[in-house]
Amino acid sequence: MHISRRRFLHSVSLGTAAGVLVPVSLPGVSNVSVLQSVQPKKIGKFIQLNHNENAYGPSSKTLKSIQAAVPMANRYVHHYELAARIARFHGVRPSQVLLGCGSTEIMRMAVQAFLGYGKELVQAAPTFHAPESYAKLIGAKVRLVPLTAEFAHDLDGMSGTGSGAPDLVYICNPNNPTASITPRKNLEDFLGQLPPTTYVLIDEAYHHYAQQSSRYVSFLDQPFNDERVIVMRTFSIVYGLAGLRLGYAIASPATLKRMRPFATLDNVNGMVARAAIAALEDQQAIEECVRRNANDRQEFFNQAVARMLKPIDSHTNFVMMNAHHSAAEVTGHFRRNKILIGQRFPAMDTYIRVSLGTPSEMRAFWRAWDLLPYANMHHH
Ligand SMILES: Cc1ncc(COP(=O)(O)O)c(C=O)c1O
Incomplete structure (x- = not known):
């Protein structure tokens, strides 16, 4: 991030x-x-629990491939092989893969391809900020639709209004910052109702941490086969490569053809082009990360419950939790204790977002929590 x-x-x-x-x-x-x-x-x-990064870093195989790429830093990169490997991994053709400098570049490309002055983006509140920020830059309208009481996307609210259907919809599933999921069934009903002119960007940045839930089904694992659907993944989270910047989209060749012209020329760096191939195929490392995250998440909930706190059920590597006090104040307290936690989300101003760190970082988090004057006073 x-x-x-x-x-x-x-x-x-x-x-x-x-x-x-x-x-x-x-x-x-x-x-x-x-x-x-x-x-x-x-x-x-500072202990950094504010960007939903992978606290454990890249796998040793991935690190080795980065090191092997270092001496070639003077060369431009041909990333056909990377796109081909990603295509093979997902069982699609290379023409269905679009690479980005982080998935945020994919979001920018989608905004530029499908929006413009007077066109409309719809996204949730709160959700990941990038599509909204890019859309506003080019003069598009942005309609923010609050999440439901279960913190899912309010898909009825996001489809057309009196003024017509949106041109682009951003769906973050699982959602940042709430760590919650929107059920597959509801998404399919939603897609079924949209007009052919509405594109839908589905962000699966936290995919690997959500697989345990039966209500979550990836649009890559089980494709919807629709020209309007663009599915995004990133190497910034489970693969531990946030600092090297790589994301990708899978969509129909025709849809990607509209987005490709907006890519930065040579947008994939040589380190990550090699590292990503290693990371993608290092299944053991991914499973290990997901397993560690499940343990860390369980421990977070144990600690929270012991303090009468009730975080939102998490399907990610971070947790959103009602602190019952101003998030600005709580975040400031942690900062003074040398711990950074998620930025503020105007739609949920007493909630804090905490990225899961290593066990010792999380012990430091709870020590700092217990220094709050109201640490142990919540009864709900
Ligand atoms: C919802 C969401 N999408 C994407 C990203 C990652 O963006 P990028 O791939 O550009 O690092 C993040 C990172 O925090 C995120 O929360």
Whole structure:
């Protein structure tokens, strides 16, 4: 996810301190020394539970493939092979795969391809912010539809209104920041009712953590075969590659043909082009991450329940929880205790979003929670 604007400005204002370069040699890479930027201490010492990253990092196979790509950093990358591998992995043709610099680039391409001045995007409130931000930049209308009481997408509310059907709908499933899912059956009914002119962007960024639920079915594992449906995945979460930036969309060749012209030229970097192939096929590492996450999530709920807290049922690697106090205040408390938790969501202003960290990071989280004056006072 994105560095916050404030943090970005902060690191800029540190000037050269942020840009000091020291030679570092990577293990397993012979005769290569790379320059690594030294993070300012101020950022480094925070526990980061604010971006839904994979707390355990990339797998060792994935790391090795990154290291193997380092000496070729001077070369442009031909990513046909990566697209072909992703296609094979999902049982589709390479012409049905579109690569992006993160899935956020895919979102931008979709917005540019299917929206424009006067056209309309519909998305949930709250959900991932990127489509809304990109749509507003190009003068499109944005209609925000609150989630249902079960924190699913309100699909009736998202389909047409008196003013006609939307041009693009963004569905985040499971949803960030609520960690909740929208049942497959409802999504199919929704798609069945939409006019042929409405495109639907389905974001499966947290797919791997949701598979245990029978109400969740991926649109890649069980395709809907509809030209209007664009399914997105990212390498930023379960594969642990957020910093290398790679996402992809699977859709019909005709739909992707409309989006491709908006891609940045050579938008996939050489490290991730190699790493992604290793990560995609490292099934054991994925299972291990999902298993660890299930344990970490269970432990979070145990700790929450012990404090009379009731988080929203989570199908992801983060948890959304009503703190019954201003989220700004609670987030500030954690920041003072050197822990960063999710940014604020105006639609749910007493809720905090906590990305699951390692067990020791989570112990630090609960120690800081218990320092809140109202830590143990909730009875519901
Ligand atoms: C819903 C959603 N989609 C996508 C992403 C990842 O974006 P990218 O693939 O650009 O890193 C995130 C990351 O937090 C997210 O929450």
